[in-house]
Amino acid sequence: MNRILAKRQLSDEVFLMKIEAPLIAQERQPGQFIILQLDTDFGERIPLTIADADPEEGSITIIFQTVGNTSHRLAAMETGDAIENLLGPLGHPTDIRKYGKVVCVGGGIGVAPLHPIAKAMKEAGNEVTIIIGARNRKLVIFEEEMGRIADKLIVCTDDGSYGRKALVTGPLKEVCETWNPDLAVAIGPPIMMKFCAETTRPFGVHTLVSLNTIMIDGTGMCGGCRVTVGGETKFVCVDGPEFDGHLVDFDNMMLRLGTYTREEEADHHACHLDLALEEDHGNA
Amino acid sequence: MHDLKHLDAEAKKLMMELEGKTLKPRERAAIPPQEMPAQDAQKRIGNMNEVARGYTEAQVRLESMRCLQCKNAPCIKGCPVEIDIPRFIKHAEDGKFAESLAVIKESSLLPAICGRVCPQETQCQEFCTVGKMLKDVNKAVSIGRIERYVADVELHGGNPIMPEVASPTGKRVAIVGSGPAGITAAADIRKAGHEVTIFEAFHKPGGVMVYGIPEFRLPKAIVEYEINNLKQMGVEIKTNFLVGRTRKLRDLIDKDGYNAVFIGSGAGLPKFMHIEGENLIGVLSANEYLTRSNLMKAYNREHAHTPIFVSRVVGVLGGGNVAMDAARTAVRLGAEKVYVVYRRTEKEMPARVEEVAHAKEEGVEFLLLQSPKRILGNEKQQVRAMEVLSYKLGEPDDSGRRRPIAIEGSERELPVDTVIVSIGNDSNPLLEKTTEGLATNKWGNIIINDDCSTSIDRIYAGGDIVLGAATVILAMGQGRKAAASINALLASESGD
Numbered sequence: 001m002n003r004i005l006a007k008r009q010l011s012d013e014v015f016l017m018k019i020e021a022p023l024i025a026q027e028r029q030p031g032q033f034i035i036l037q038l039d040t041d042f043g044e045r046i047p048l049t050i051a052d053a054d055p056e057e058g059s060i061t062i063i064f065q066t067v068g069n070t071s072h073r074l075a076a077m078e079t080g081d082a083i084e085n086l087l088g089p090l091g092h093p094t095d096i097r098k099y100g101k102v103v104c105v106g107g108g109i110g111v112a113p114l115h116p117i118a119k120a121m122k123e124a125g126n127e128v129t130i131i132i133g134a135r136n137r138k139l140v141i142f143e144e145e146m147g148r149i150a151d152k153l154i155v156c157t158d159d160g161s162y163g164r165k166a167l168v169t170g171p172l173k174e175v176c177e178t179w180n181p182d183l184a185v186a187i188g189p190p191i192m193m194k195f196c197a198e199t200t201r202p203f204g205v206h207t208l209v210s211l212n213t214i215m216i217d218g219t220g221m222c223g224g225c226r227v228t229v230g231g232e233t234k235f236v237c238v239d240g241p242e243f244d245g246h247l248v249d250f251d252n253m254m255l256r257l258g259t260y261t262r263e264e265e266a267d268h269h270a271c272h273l274d275l276a277l278e279e280d281h282g283n284a
Numbered sequence: 285m286h287d288l289k290h291l292d293a294e295a296k297k298l299m300m301e302l303e304g305k306t307l308k309p310r311e312r313a314a315i316p317p318q319e320m321p322a323q324d325a326q327k328r329i330g331n332m333n334e335v336a337r338g339y340t341e342a343q344v345r346l347e348s349m350r351c352l353q354c355k356n357a358p359c360i361k362g363c364p365v366e367i368d369i370p371r372f373i374k375h376a377e378d379g380k381f382a383e384s385l386a387v388i389k390e391s392s393l394l395p396a397i398c399g400r401v402c403p404q405e406t407q408c409q410e411f412c413t414v415g416k417m418l419k420d421v422n423k424a425v426s427i428g429r430i431e432r433y434v435a436d437v438e439l440h441g442g443n444p445i446m447p448e449v450a451s452p453t454g455k456r457v458a459i460v461g462s463g464p465a466g467i468t469a470a471a472d473i474r475k476a477g478h479e480v481t482i483f484e485a486f487h488k489p490g491g492v493m494v495y496g497i498p499e500f501r502l503p504k505a506i507v508e509y510e511i512n513n514l515k516q517m518g519v520e521i522k523t524n525f526l527v528g529r530t531r532k533l534r535d536l537i538d539k540d541g542y543n544a545v546f547i548g549s550g551a552g553l554p555k556f557m558h559i560e561g562e563n564l565i566g567v568l569s570a571n572e573y574l575t576r577s578n579l580m581k582a583y584n585r586e587h588a589h590t591p592i593f594v595s596r597v598v599g600v601l602g603g604g605n606v607a608m609d610a611a612r613t614a615v616r617l618g619a620e621k622v623y624v625v626y627r628r629t630e631k632e633m634p635a636r637v638e639e640v641a642h643a644k645e646e647g648v649e650f651l652l653l654q655s656p657k658r659i660l661g662n663e664k665q666q667v668r669a670m671e672v673l674s675y676k677l678g679e680p681d682d683s684g685r686r687r688p689i690a691i692e693g694s695e696r697e698l699p700v701d702t703v704i705v706s707i708g709n710d711s712n713p714l715l716e717k718t719t720e721g722l723a724t725n726k727w728g729n730i731i732i733n734d735d736c737s738t739s740i741d742r743i744y745a746g747g748d749i750v751l752g753a754a755t756v757i758l759a760m761g762q763g764r765k766a767a768a769s770i771n772a773l774l775a776s777e778s779g780d
Contacts, residue, residue, distance in 0.1 A: 023525075023530050023531065024530065027529065027530060027531065027532075037487055039589075040487050040488065041581065041587075042580075042581055042584070042587045042588045042589055043589055043590075044580065044588075044589040044590040044591075045487075045580070045590070069589045070589060084487070085487040085523070085524050086524060087485065087487075087524040087525075087526060087530070088526075088529065088530065089529055089530070090526070090529055216572060216575050216576065216579075216580065216590075217485065217486065217495075217575065219485045219526055219529075219712070219714065220552050220553050220712045220713065220714055221495075221550075221551070221552065221553070221554075221571055221575070221712065222554070222569065222571045222572040222575050223553060223554040223556075223568075223569035223571055223572050224568070224569070224572040226556075226563065227563075228563055233556055233558070233562070233563070235553060238553070238712075238713055238714055238717075249563075252563050252665070255565055255664075255665045256563065256565060258565070259565050259566075259593065260591040260593070
């Protein structure tokens with residue numbers, strides 16, 4: 001169960017994995033995520049978005065960045081290895097329908113979960129403009145796949161090493177000014193989503209953002225994932241993960257994401273030591 | 285006072301005097317209630333091991349002697365699954381522990397668990413004649429402790445009594461959730477010869493007994509033991525399977541060939557107070573805090589990868605068993621000071637008396653007739669204090685408890701760095717949202733008929749998803765009732 005069927009390193013810290021998960025592949029819809037755990041006794045449960053699925057093959061594709069203990073361990077696994085626990089698909093699917101003109105904005109690995117949404121929006125008959133952004137050339141992912149979907153594709157990097165030298169909000173503003181989109185979908189780091197929402201606000205363009213918060217069960221039990229949306233407390237796992245970006249209290253969400261930073265930084269450090277140790281053994 | 289050796293010696297001495305004598309009811313009631321041996325409070329706050337150590341043989345026999353064997357057995361009416369209490373106690377008095385356990389197992393599948401976590405003082409023991417004679421419910425026969433003892437005898441190497449499974453019927457039943465309701469329903473339905481699959485969303489089965497109730501109150505090895513018994517009966521358990529998402533509820537019947545479904549998916553989203561500062565860093569639900577510690581084993585800092593909030597001064601809001609569990613977990617995780625903040629008085633607290641007493645012994649301080657007005661943060665939006673308001677009790681409200689009334693101008697700051705909110709749960713909206721036609725009430729709890737059937741044909745429900753937050757034994761009672769209905773339904777259709 002949950003065997004890794006393929007693994008590809010997309011950049012220094014970004015990996016793609018295709019995982020055997022026939023039930024999830026069958027049921028999943030754009031916008032949904034999974035939770036995985038590598039060790040039943042002591043592992044942590046981490047939420048990851050689904051980048052793609054193949055119901056016939058019975059597989060899902062995830063893309064993740066090595067940030068904490070589990071993602072580092074996951075990155076160290078190889079094709080053929082099995083993931084002990086995999087739960088999904090979780091969260092509300094994206095409301096896919098014909099809006100007219102949809103602008104999809106992806107930042108960093110946020111491009112991965114954006115991919116199935118953009119694809120479904122296109123298939124639903126929307127005109128789709130896609131903006132993808134990354135810190136630098138090496139971190140640009142899914143350009144080819146997005147190019148196949150988009151009526152117009154804009155790639156930008158923070159340092160100008162590839163595409164336009166811009167933050168995604170630059171081209172997003174232009175698109176709002178010149179193209180009058182009916183809907184914006186922005187997925188990426190919280191700070192990026194916050195500023196995308198600020199960019200579209202004056203134009204009155206409805207903006208969906210997909211939140212990735214602290215989560216344990218992912219099924220509506222622990223309440224760790226709560227966010228303030230329009231002054232109300234909402235739970236990302238059952239009310240989300242997508243919300244109206246103009247109503248999300250991003251500042252509070254970002255602070256809450258840092259709740260365990262102290263513990264995790266120590267862990268991350270230990271993890272790198274562990275992995276380095278493993279490499280040393282490999283060389284010996 | 286709770287020292288095992290001391291309590292055992294006392295019990296043995298008294299046993300010697302009483303053994304062989306025919307006791308009159310008055311003499312039985314005069315036997316002192318046996319105290320539960322417990323780990324020393326100073327020692328136990330440094331570990332996660334079970335606090336209550338269980339009776340010794342002399343103690344359990346003495347405590348059983350206190351039972352008057354009332355002909356009308358009022359205690360049975362207090363038990364949600366109607367265990368034949370006088371009969372199992374009689375066997376225990378005679379030292380026939382296997383026979384005693386067999387009596388319990390006629391009605392309850394999980395005696396080692398219920399003996400530990402049932403609120404006996406408001407169930408069987410509330411109606412105990414001995415308690416009434418002594419005018420103190422806490423001096424009733426300790427039915428739960430006797431139950432625990434006889435169950436533990438099996439656990440510690442007795443011969444497990446496996447329920448008989450009837451010959452295969454070819455029918456299949458799906459159970460949603462592996463908590464007390466689901467486990468009980470699964471066992472009863474399996475006994476009738478039907479194939480049973482339990483679907484559990486978490487990576488480990490057991491529901492609230494695994495993620496919610498801490499090790500120091502209910503050792504996880506006991507839950508595992510009961511789950512293994514279930515597997516040995518032939519019940520299949522699928523973990524990492526969220527009905528409603530991994531598969532739609534109706535699909536289990538329409539596409540996957542199950543003849544009936546029982547929903548025991550349990551409590552849902554934690555309630556919050558909707559006060560200022562509730563989303564500051566350091567405000568957690570008890571569900572989150574306990575799940576991290578229990579299920580994810582975050583208390584084991586050396587091995588677990590899941591972090592847990594490190595606290596110095598903790599305020600736990602609420603007065604139920606979950607609040608006690610959270611407060612006592614915080615003590616064990618090294619908090620210097622833990623407060624339980626509750627709006628009413630100790631009398632109104634829903635928590636079991638024993639849990640409150642244990643919490644006090646462990647240094648938890650109770651701030652009664654107080655409630656936070658808002659939570660205050662520092663410049664980094666981390667919790668630094670709660671502003672609490674004092675209350676007084678007014679007229680009784682709908683629940684029959686006296687309504688707390690805020691005393692204006694009584695605000696004061698209570699410095700804390702962590703707030704654990706433990707004021708109950710709302711229902712989990714997932715099944716309702718993903719299943720057309722599943723009727724729920726205004727709180728989102730599934731509506732059931734007397735036979736536990738829901739608004740959808742062949743789908744039954746019970747436990748917290750129906751009752752709101754309740755107890756292990758009430759959930760078991762409903763699981764049992766639903767199982768009987770499902771068995772009757774399937775029997776009526778056999779030979780089709």
